[in-house]
Structure formats: structure tokens, C-alpha cells
Amino acid sequence: MKPxxxxxxxxxxxxxxxxxxxxxxSFFDDxxxxxxxxxxxxxxxxxxxxxxxxxxHRRLDDELAGKFLDHYLDSLDGSHMxxxxxxxxxxxxxxxxxxxxxxxDGDTKLAHIIFxxxxxRLNERSAFIKELLEKDQFxxxxxxxxxxxxxxxxxPATLDEAKSIWKSI
Numbered sequence: 001m002k003p004x005x006x007x008x009x010x011x012x013x014x015x016x017x018x019x020x021x022x023x024x025x026s027f028f029d030d031x032x033x034x035x036x037x038x039x040x041x042x043x044x045x046x047x048x049x050x051x052x053x054x055x056x057h058r059r060l061d062d063e064l065a066g067k068f069l070d071h072y073l074d075s076l077d078g079s080h081m082x083x084x085x086x087x088x089x090x091x092x093x094x095x096x097x098x099x100x101x102x103x104x105d106g107d108t109k110l111a112h113i114i115f116x117x118x119x120x121r122l123n124e125r126s127a128f129i130k131e132l133l134e135k136d137q138f139x140x141x142x143x144x145x146x147x148x149x150x151x152x153x154x155x156p157a158t159l160d161e162a163k164s165i166w167k168s169i
Contacts, residue, residue, distance in 0.1 A: 040106025
């Protein structure tokens, strides 16, 4: 009977925390939420759950939000070949207010902006590679090297610099 009791306590604790949190956010209102409001409510609720979980052990502050931002960017472009430096500068403007935007406002616009830019850069890369394949002659007899480990390399500053990296792959 004891093992069953031990497994029920965490489930009850989590359920209680969700119910209390949902009540705090007035989810029992009769008015339906639009998609943006639903997204904001889910983001705010998720932030509160993470803050009180064993993952963070602390409130979402500027430092922790910055780490999440860095991990998101690395998950999309860990080889530093997709985003340009000015993209990163644009994203970093949100860094000082990211914790407030996420935890209090439930604002996820930055994540959408970053992913949209990521898709734009991939489309540029795809168009460039297609153009290379259609126009250029390739010489496979040359002795060239390419560093695949670009984790610590800087992001390209311009699209031309990025094309140079992409061409050498």
C-alpha cells in the first residue's frame, strides 16, 4: 500500500497546483478566449509551473529568460550559419524585457519573430543552393577543407558572408 500512496501524492500535488493556478488566472470566466489570449494564458501558466518545478527552482528573471533565448537560438542555428549578426542584434533587444513579457504578459511574439526569420533564412539558403546547382561548375578534384564544428564561430555579418559559408559546405 505504501508504494501506491507515494505515487498518489505527487499526482495530487500537481493537480492541486494546476487548479489553484487556473483559479488565479480566472480561467473560469464564461467569455471564450481568442487564439492570442489562449496562447498568452498557456504561456503564463506554463511559466508559473516551470518556476515552481524542479527544473528552474526560481522565478523567471532576466538571466533565466536569456538562457532560454540562447538555447532556442542554438537549437535552431547551433552551427551559426543561418542567422545573421543583425538578426541576433534585433532579437537581443528583447532580452531586457523578455522575462516580464513571458511570465506576466504571456507574450510569445519574439519566438514567432525568430522562427519566421529562421524560415526566411532557410528559404534564402535554398534559393542560393538551387542557383549554384543550376549555374556553377563544380571541381571535385581540389583539396579543400571545411570546418563543420562552427559552434564557437561567429554568425555571418552579411548575406554575402553567409553565402560564402554555404558555398563551402
